[in-house]
Amino acid sequence: MPVRRRIVGVSLKMYMGLERTQHWLHAVADMAASGLPADVDLFVIPSFLSLSDARTIFAGSRVAVGAQDVFWEDAGAYTGEISAPMLAEAGCRFVEIGHAERRRIFGETEDMISRKIDAAVRSGLVPVLCIGEAAKAAPEDVVLDCMAQFATATAGIEKTATVVFAWEPIWAIGAAEPASADYIAAVARGLREALASWPNMRLIYGGSAGPGLLDQIGDAVDGLFLGRFAHDTDALRRVLAEASNSTATSA
Numbered sequence: 001m002p003v004r005r006r007i008v009g010v011s012l013k014m015y016m017g018l019e020r021t022q023h024w025l026h027a028v029a030d031m032a033a034s035g036l037p038a039d040v041d042l043f044v045i046p047s048f049l050s051l052s053d054a055r056t057i058f059a060g061s062r063v064a065v066g067a068q069d070v071f072w073e074d075a076g077a078y079t080g081e082i083s084a085p086m087l088a089e090a091g092c093r094f095v096e097i098g099h100a101e102r103r104r105i106f107g108e109t110e111d112m113i114s115r116k117i118d119a120a121v122r123s124g125l126v127p128v129l130c131i132g133e134a135a136k137a138a139p140e141d142v143v144l145d146c147m148a149q150f151a152t153a154t155a156g157i158e159k160t161a162t163v164v165f166a167w168e169p170i171w172a173i174g175a176a177e178p179a180s181a182d183y184i185a186a187v188a189r190g191l192r193e194a195l196a197s198w199p200n201m202r203l204i205y206g207g208s209a210g211p212g213l214l215d216q217i218g219d220a221v222d223g224l225f226l227g228r229f230a231h232d233t234d235a236l237r238r239v240l241a242e243a244s245n246s247t248a249t250s251a
């Protein structure tokens with residue numbers, strides 16, 4: 001079984017304006033210059049408008065950049081949309097697809113998500129596919145629910161594709177605390193087994209994640225997907241250190 005590198009992602013969602021984002025990006029770049037462990041990958045997903053700043057600020061560093069969404073067509077008369085080739089040209093390596101907020105607020109369907117995954121892979125981007133259960137349930141039921149969503153989303157791509165599976169229980173997003181360590185470990189174990197035929201898949205947990213969580217869950221996941229609790233770059237530095245300290249995962 002391959003050892004999977006640890007990976008931590010941060011989505012800034014729509015929390016910060018452009019100037020505040022610039023300050024945050026600089027702080028992350030400074031932190032990465034001295035404190036990004038060699039065995040941990042980091043990707044940062046600002047708003048579309050800050051992608052250019054992120055590319056400049058992270059140039060020459062090990063911090064990868066991603067986008068929060070993508071349209072499924074490569075070019076054409078699609079007012080307001082942004083394509084995967086554009087994102088690749090803008091320096092993105094990752095693209096987030098199917099976040100719970102996009103599904104709930106913007107009505108993204110499983111078919112739309114699947115087409116976005118295809119578009120991302122077609123352009124050489126790594127999809128960060130967000131999948132989660134609506135309510136807390138028995139771990140085996142959560143695994144079945146999430147894997148059904150996953151199967152639809154990835155129906156058009158090869159199993160050898162490089163994908164980040166961001167398991168984000170919907171009920172834990174924007175909450176005071178993440179899901180419990182036991183719950184995360186039990187679901188993650190089931191997801192890993194179900195994803196065994198995807199050699200280039202990394203499984204990360206998101207939903208009110210922050211410092212201290214990886215220390216509790218150990219090698220259950222390959223990393224974390226952070227939201228609010230990475231706005232403080234010192235908290236992000238602590239998460240990266242914990243990612244490095246926790247045992248590398250074998251699938």
Ligand SMILES: O=C(CO)COP(=O)(O)O
Nearest residue numbers: 173174207208209227228
């Ligand atoms: O949705 C998330 C990351 O995509 C998690 O956000 P929070 O950590 O702010 O709950």
